[in-house]
Amino acid sequence: MLDKAHNRLFVLGRHLPTSLHGSKTAAAGVGPFRNATNSKPSHEGPGVIITGASSGIGVTVAKEFLKRGYRVCVVARDEAKMKQAYATELAGSNNLLTLPKDLATGKGCSECISEALDFLGRLDVLVNNAGAGKLGSSIENTSSEDWDWHIDINLKSVFLLTQASVPHLAATKGCVINVSSIAAQRPFPNLLPYCVSKAAVDQLTRCCALELASKGIRVNAINPATVVTEFHEKAGMGKEAAAEFYQESASAHPIGRVGTPLDIANMCLFLASTDNAGWITGQTWLMDGGRLLTCQAGKALSQAAN
Numbered sequence: 001m002l003d004k005a006h007n008r009l010f011v012l013g014r015h016l017p018t019s020l021h022g023s024k025t026a027a028a029g030v031g032p033f034r035n036a037t038n039s040k041p042s043h044e045g046p047g048v049i050i051t052g053a054s055s056g057i058g059v060t061v062a063k064e065f066l067k068r069g070y071r072v073c074v075v076a077r078d079e080a081k082m083k084q085a086y087a088t089e090l091a092g093s094n095n096l097l098t099l100p101k102d103l104a105t106g107k108g109c110s111e112c113i114s115e116a117l118d119f120l121g122r123l124d125v126l127v128n129n130a131g132a133g134k135l136g137s138s139i140e141n142t143s144s145e146d147w148d149w150h151i152d153i154n155l156k157s158v159f160l161l162t163q164a165s166v167p168h169l170a171a172t173k174g175c176v177i178n179v180s181s182i183a184a185q186r187p188f189p190n191l192l193p194y195c196v197s198k199a200a201v202d203q204l205t206r207c208c209a210l211e212l213a214s215k216g217i218r219v220n221a222i223n224p225a226t227v228v229t230e231f232h233e234k235a236g237m238g239k240e241a242a243a244e245f246y247q248e249s250a251s252a253h254p255i256g257r258v259g260t261p262l263d264i265a266n267m268c269l270f271l272a273s274t275d276n277a278g279w280i281t282g283q284t285w286l287m288d289g290g291r292l293l294t295c296q297a298g299k300a301l302s303q304a305a306n
């Protein structure tokens with residue numbers, strides 16, 4: 001059984017800390033806010049919007065929040081893919097809404113927040129995770145259209161969705177979690193507009209955190225290194241090359257492996273919890289297996305200990 005802390009925190013408009021301590025009940029997907037039989041939205045329980053949740057990181061984040069009793073709205077363009085990704089969850093509960101929207105448009109962003117709120121009734125957490133990149137985009141060959149394409153989905157959507165969420169998050173003392181990238185903090189060749197868009201997401205995170213702190217809204221970002229998803233394949237690598245890339249890049253991360261969507265989801269749960277992260281705002285959390293600790297040390301230094 002879930003303890004009273006869940007309900008207490010719900011009443012206070014806060015989040016669910018006990019689940020973060022590995023509660024077996026939460027892990028089994030049983031929460032006080034689930035209502036498997038009622039076909040109408042109950043508007044009970046904290047609400048979370050997760051963008052970019054038809055594949056990869058977003059799907060795992062959504063499922064982890066659902067397991068902990070949140071009511072969840074997942075957003076992406078491909079509705080059929082979302083229905084497939086959450087077939088089990090949609091059959092077993094009315095706590096999940098799939099919302100097909102193109103978040104690279106202003107219309108998609110404003111409809112996303114208003115329709116999600118109709119379903120959720122309240123907003124406690126906004127996870128701005130939708131994003132994309134195109135390999136081979138350098139300063140010399142990036143067209144104006146390609147620049148806009150990157151900025152619209154990776155940056156402008158984060159701005160518009162956060163802006164539209166402010167009154168709802170102020171009402172719950174909620175939080176925003178932006179999924180940025182290590183590419184925000186280090187340049188990678190031929191990924192110029194992607195790197196720049198993510199660097200701007202980091203600064204947007206800090207600006208929003210400062211401005212919204214007095215309303216009780218916390219804003220943080222997570223900056224992953226390589227995570228196994230569809231991202232690289234879609235960016236132009238192709239399926240086989242992406243699989244090889246994941247194998248090869250394990251050694252580029254000092255921890256010895258690439259990341260999983262669950263690594264990122266666990267951090268989202270931590271940041272969403274007021275009890276665990278209530279004093280944390282405006283931070284960009286590198287989740288990179290030590291990747292950005294590395295630099296080319298040169299042979300002499302590398303071999304010095306041998």
Ligand SMILES: NC(=O)c1ccc[n+]([C@@H]2O[C@H](COP(=O)([O-])OP(=O)(O)OC[C@H]3O[C@@H](n4cnc5c(N)ncnc54)[C@H](OP(=O)(O)O)[C@@H]3O)[C@@H](O)[C@H]2O)c1
Binds near residue numbers: 053076225
């Ligand atoms: N994988 C990595 O190594 C890595 C590393 C650092 C940061 N990230 C960041 O992590 C986030 C999630 O990416 P992922 O790795 O999980 O890749 P993914 O599997 O390709 O997921 C990207 C998600 O974004 C959605 N999306 C893309 N364009 C959209 C649009 N115009 N409107 C609405 N949704 C859109 C996609 O859904 P639809 O196509 O159905 O719209 C999909 O659900 C991204 O912000 C990415 O930049 C990933």
